[in-house]
Amino acid sequence: MNRYSRLMLNILCTATLLFPVYGTHAEDTAPPAFPYTLESIQDNLAFIHVTVNGKTDKHCGFIAEMDGSPYLITSQHFILGATRLRFTSPGGRILKPRSVELSAAHDLVRFALTEGSGFVLANSPEMGEEIAVFGNPDLETSESEIFGKINGLGAEVIEVSAEFDEADSGSPVLNSRKEVVGIASYARESRNHIMKKGTRFENRTRQFCLRFNRIQWKPVNWKKFNAHFGNAYYESQILLDDVITVLNSWSDGPLETVYFEQQPNKTLAGWLDAHNRIVAESVDTGKGRREFYANYSESAEKLASLCSIQARKLRLLTEQRGLTPYIENELAMQAASLEMAADVITRYGISTY
Amino acid sequence: MPPSSSLFRLLLSLIVSSSVVMAETDSEKEAAEKAALEKRLEEEKEIKAQFEYSFNDVSDYLVIVSCTGERGRSSGSGFIAKLDGKPYLFTNQHVIMGADKISFKTASGKTVRPRGVELASTLDIARLPLAPEAPALEISDRISKDIPIAVFGNSEGGGVATELYGKVNSIGSDRIEVSADFVSGNSGSPTLNLDKEVIGIASYVRWKTNKKDETVTRRFCYRLTEEQWGAVNWKKYNDKYGKQYRETESMIDSIIDIIGTWYVKPSSRIDAESHPVPGLRSWSKDHNKMVNKIENMLDQGSCTQDELDRINRKIRTDLMSSAAELSSICSDRARSLRMMNDKQKGMSGFLHSEFESFCDRLDSVAKYIEIYGHSLENYNYFHFKD
Numbered sequence: 001m002n003r004y005s006r007l008m009l010n011i012l013c014t015a016t017l018l019f020p021v022y023g024t025h026a027e028d029t030a031p032p033a034f035p036y037t038l039e040s041i042q043d044n045l046a047f048i049h050v051t052v053n054g055k056t057d058k059h060c061g062f063i064a065e066m067d068g069s070p071y072l073i074t075s076q077h078f079i080l081g082a083t084r085l086r087f088t089s090p091g092g093r094i095l096k097p098r099s100v101e102l103s104a105a106h107d108l109v110r111f112a113l114t115e116g117s118g119f120v121l122a123n124s125p126e127m128g129e130e131i132a133v134f135g136n137p138d139l140e141t142s143e144s145e146i147f148g149k150i151n152g153l154g155a156e157v158i159e160v161s162a163e164f165d166e167a168d169s170g171s172p173v174l175n176s177r178k179e180v181v182g183i184a185s186y187a188r189e190s191r192n193h194i195m196k197k198g199t200r201f202e203n204r205t206r207q208f209c210l211r212f213n214r215i216q217w218k219p220v221n222w223k224k225f226n227a228h229f230g231n232a233y234y235e236s237q238i239l240l241d242d243v244i245t246v247l248n249s250w251s252d253g254p255l256e257t258v259y260f261e262q263q264p265n266k267t268l269a270g271w272l273d274a275h276n277r278i279v280a281e282s283v284d285t286g287k288g289r290r291e292f293y294a295n296y297s298e299s300a301e302k303l304a305s306l307c308s309i310q311a312r313k314l315r316l317l318t319e320q321r322g323l324t325p326y327i328e329n330e331l332a333m334q335a336a337s338l339e340m341a342a343d344v345i346t347r348y349g350i351s352t353y
Numbered sequence: 354m355p356p357s358s359s360l361f362r363l364l365l366s367l368i369v370s371s372s373v374v375m376a377e378t379d380s381e382k383e384a385a386e387k388a389a390l391e392k393r394l395e396e397e398k399e400i401k402a403q404f405e406y407s408f409n410d411v412s413d414y415l416v417i418v419s420c421t422g423e424r425g426r427s428s429g430s431g432f433i434a435k436l437d438g439k440p441y442l443f444t445n446q447h448v449i450m451g452a453d454k455i456s457f458k459t460a461s462g463k464t465v466r467p468r469g470v471e472l473a474s475t476l477d478i479a480r481l482p483l484a485p486e487a488p489a490l491e492i493s494d495r496i497s498k499d500i501p502i503a504v505f506g507n508s509e510g511g512g513v514a515t516e517l518y519g520k521v522n523s524i525g526s527d528r529i530e531v532s533a534d535f536v537s538g539n540s541g542s543p544t545l546n547l548d549k550e551v552i553g554i555a556s557y558v559r560w561k562t563n564k565k566d567e568t569v570t571r572r573f574c575y576r577l578t579e580e581q582w583g584a585v586n587w588k589k590y591n592d593k594y595g596k597q598y599r600e601t602e603s604m605i606d607s608i609i610d611i612i613g614t615w616y617v618k619p620s621s622r623i624d625a626e627s628h629p630v631p632g633l634r635s636w637s638k639d640h641n642k643m644v645n646k647i648e649n650m651l652d653q654g655s656c657t658q659d660e661l662d663r664i665n666r667k668i669r670t671d672l673m674s675s676a677a678e679l680s681s682i683c684s685d686r687a688r689s690l691r692m693m694n695d696k697q698k699g700m701s702g703f704l705h706s707e708f709e710s711f712c713d714r715l716d717s718v719a720k721y722i723e724i725y726g727h728s729l730e731n732y733n734y735f736h737f738k739d
Contacts, residue, residue, distance in 0.1 A: 156462075195537065
């Protein structure tokens, strides 16, 4: 063992508190007596067809009764920035909601329906209760019925052992009485740590579902809200994804050519062409080192500035009226990520120079 | 077949067989680990079967503690129990220390609103008084070795209470060691016996690597009955000491990261230019400027041996003084922290010992960086091409 690792070990081995963190075994085989099947509840499932920039994706949702009225429920982040929304039942029946209400604090949206019935919400989910996640039957990538148990209970979320994936997000999580105990929301990979060695938390992915416990719903003028905040959320998400693509390319080396699958942001598309030209010229013509470095550094600075401008725009939006705390938090997190990306890119440019 | 081909074949078979051995060893290890985990889970199931009550019977007393502070969000665990006839929300001091906002919600979904904060005089425990009529678990000091226990809390800060089972491994005057696999986020979880009584609060994990390179992990819970408690003005106390606690903790974490980066490559840039500790921030800026200067020399073109030696000497001197500067930032911080720690009378025993431990760690790190700086005496950044 070298001196460094010995020192680190000394530091780490001093009584380590269970510092609060900053994010069981699956029992996903069908329980022998789950009392109903997907077919028997299909009428209460729904699909949300979301079109953005001419491309349509299909997401899961479901119909539940709240305060005596039927609502179509799904995750908010699916629909933010959408240019068109369409709702269908698994049988292809068109559903026509009449209004939109956003959860103030969570990634949930409900659309009021004019008629019909839906699932009943469970009163108090219990630890160990058998559940089923009825996922997206139209997607080949995911299972349509995933069984498990509740293995974690919180005020706002429950944890289940049913191993649903991203495509099932928005699906209902039902108990054996066909009641909704939550909505399939996100999976979280456990961070491995020496204290988790040999425990159920090592190399573990945990599945979480939002509960419908004291949710505050806020009616919005969807068209206006989406134009104002939804579009900003969507374009920031695309920008962030692309910047991560650039940073990943750069981690292979500064002279890597950068590719995006599709780039709706014209400024970013222009930057991409210009940057790849700088790289190609350096490789092809062996331009002077100083000139190349200067061009490269300037290119990085332009990308950093794109991120900073978007971050500023988001910061301004977070100060505006009409935001829900959930969206405000999402936009603030995007702004922070873009600021951090701008900082990393600037330093990368300087270091290359 | 020509001899060279035979040799090639032999080498290939050696490589293939060794990789097969490696693969077998890896998969054997994986299988053994899987079997060990399955055995543990089976044992846990047997222990759970001995409990006549379930998680659902106590979910109203289990608390998810969510904190927001300068370092972002964090969460831990807590529980509601009666001590000396009064109901309190118990958690660890380190869960709430330094937080700007704290919320307490039970696993069943109710918000808990404590009326104040009292700190244990020596151990890492806080109790927050609740309304007298609040229903609560009972606390007991009847503990014997090997009794079954349950730990219900917010494992990994997932925002949900989970159920873990185990046994009491050993008993001390103020703490017990248990076998339930609690992890980060479980801090503040109740440790319950078969009679639904709290016998401890899950507080910390220790680990070490033995001679066989195996990790040995031990989990400890503090007992609640032997402590003296002191009420504090939480806002004042937290502003004065809690923030300092978190800042120093983050400084030590960052310095450990810096050492990690620097040790791999002496001319590495250090990512601490926006660190909340001003000394570390300005050191990082100066250090990175120096590294930029070094890298700009790459464009200097050819030079003589004397010039190369001179440049390398300059780089060595700069790197060594950067190490000396960082080392003195650590030891200065340790000194001022120690002075503060010695003078303050209003701090809990837990914070005193934490600050003392921070000082020791800062001194160790300062010493290490100093030694590292000296080791750069023979470091040559530039070489002639062979």
